Amino acid sequence: MDVTVWQKKTMLKLIVCIKQVPMVSELPWDARTGTLKREIAEGMMNPACKHALEAALQLKHKHDAHITALTMGPTMAGEVLYEALTLGADQGILLTDKRMAGADTLVTSLILSRAIKKECPDFDLILCGSQTSDSETAQVGPQLAEELDIPGAAYIENLEIKNRTIRIKRLADDFLETLEMDLPGLVTVTTGNFHPRYASLGGLEDAFNRDDIKTLDADSLGLDRKLIGIKASPTKILDVFSPTANKENIVIKGAVKKIVEDIFETYGDKIGGAMEKDLKTHEHND
Ligand SMILES: Cc1cc2nc3c(=O)[nH]c(=O)nc-3n(C[C@H](O)[C@H](O)[C@H](O)COP(=O)(O)OP(=O)(O)OC[C@H]3O[C@@H](n4cnc5c(N)ncnc54)[C@H](O)[C@@H]3O)c2cc1C
Numbered sequence: 001m002d003v004t005v006w007q008k009k010t011m012l013k014l015i016v017c018i019k020q021v022p023m024v025s026e027l028p029w030d031a032r033t034g035t036l037k038r039e040i041a042e043g044m045m046n047p048a049c050k051h052a053l054e055a056a057l058q059l060k061h062k063h064d065a066h067i068t069a070l071t072m073g074p075t076m077a078g079e080v081l082y083e084a085l086t087l088g089a090d091q092g093i094l095l096t097d098k099r100m101a102g103a104d105t106l107v108t109s110l111i112l113s114r115a116i117k118k119e120c121p122d123f124d125l126i127l128c129g130s131q132t133s134d135s136e137t138a139q140v141g142p143q144l145a146e147e148l149d150i151p152g153a154a155y156i157e158n159l160e161i162k163n164r165t166i167r168i169k170r171l172a173d174d175f176l177e178t179l180e181m182d183l184p185g186l187v188t189v190t191t192g193n194f195h196p197r198y199a200s201l202g203g204l205e206d207a208f209n210r211d212d213i214k215t216l217d218a219d220s221l222g223l224d225r226k227l228i229g230i231k232a233s234p235t236k237i238l239d240v241f242s243p244t245a246n247k248e249n250i251v252i253k254g255a256v257k258k259i260v261e262d263i264f265e266t267y268g269d270k271i272g273g274a275m276e277k278d279l280k281t282h283e284h285n286d
Contacts, residue, residue: 012065012161014056015126017112017144018049018084020077021134029240033102033230045080048129050196052189055159056127057088057197063161066090068120072100072111078213085207086199093119097217102230105135109143111228114221116148119214125166126186130155141188152186153179157193 022041045053056067069084071077072095081092095115103111116123126148128141138154145152157176158169161183168179168187218228226232252259264271 012059012063012125013068013120013123014059014065015068015070015116015120015123016049016053016056016084016089017126017128017140018053018069018071018080019046019129019132019140020044020071020073020080021046021132033237043076043079045083046129046132046134048131048133048189048191049080050129051191051194052127052129052187053084053087053089054194054196055187055189058194059125059159059161060088068093068123070112070115071095072103072108072115074101078215081213082204082207083199085210085212086203087197090212092213094213094215095217095221096215097219097228099218099225100228102233103228104230104233104235105137105139105143106235107228107233108140109147111221111223112140112144113147114223115216118221119216124183125161126150126184128186128188130188130190138188141186145186148184148186150184150186151181152188153181154188155190156187157190159187 020043023044053067053069056065059065060067067084067089069081069089069092071080071092075094075096077096078092078094081089081094085092093115095111100107100111116126126144128144130141131138142152142154153168153170155172156168156170160167164183165180166183166185166187168177168181170177170179170190171192218225252262254262
């Protein structure tokens with residue numbers, strides 16, 4: 001998938017919000033706070049954030065663009081910024097402070113917006129992942145757009161920029177929507193397109209030798225402790241558990257003709273619905 005910039009004008013200032021997520025899903029939870037014990041997990045860049053970064057890198061390839069990678073998390077979250085620098089981001093900003101720990105999506109958006117207003121107020125486009133692999137709320141992108149009072153579009157599959165307008169394609173149920181919005185704006189990128197490139201080991205070494213990562217805490221952002229962290233977060237996790245599947249196996253015996261008749265008699269409605277959906281998708285893709 002390619003990004004087209006129709007007219008090269010001034011430098012496009014892009015911000016990519018990246019969350020570091022645990023490498024594996026089977027990790028212990030802190031039952032008291034309802035948060036993941038991520039300090040014992042190995043981290044990686046959230047998959048959808050990789051696609052958002054790739055979209056930004058493709059814009060940079062076509063255009064005169066500058067990419068800031070922004071992350072909030074424990075100090076180890078800075079690793080994803082080095083990865084972003086290796087892949088082609090120009091600078092990284094790490095927001096880390098024990099007082100910010102346990103932030104829910106609302107407080108996370110507030111802190112990210114504060115950092116953006118302070119460090120990159122003249123941005124053109126913010127790219128977020130559509131959702132994370134560890135919490136999956138998909139709320140931070142839209143809430144961040146709201147905090148910054150800019151237009152936003154979620155779950156995008158493709159984008160083009162013309163002058164100060166961005167044209168977006170996204171799949172909504174069975175439809176492919178084309179939207180336009182003015183910059184500055186925010187998009188959240190799905191894992192459907194913008195397939196991430198690989199980071200080279202040599203590039204990673206270079207990134208560690210560069211001095212392009214800035215670390216900010218709550219004080220440097222002028223954030224009142226009453227506004228941040230778990231106490232300021234209205235979302236409370238009441239319980240965390242693994243869902244159990246209640247599936248029943250049914251064995252249908254007899255001649256093939258009889259089996260097919262039985263299946264259609266029992267599951268005809270469901271099969272009909274699925275076939276209709278499949279037909280629409282194929283018509284739409286053709
Ligand atoms: C010290 C400290 C400890 C933390 N510990 C935890 C923890 O244990 N568990 C946990 O889930 N979170 C932790 N966070 C981060 C924060 O609480 C979450 O990022 C936030 O709640 C995101 O929710 P989500 O995963 O549902 O995001 P979603 O809304 O699903 O994320 C969508 C997109 O928003 C952007 N985004 C989301 N979070 C961040 C972020 N932190 N930085 C940059 N971009 C982001 C990304 O582009 C992402 O793809 C910690 C933060 C700090 C400062």
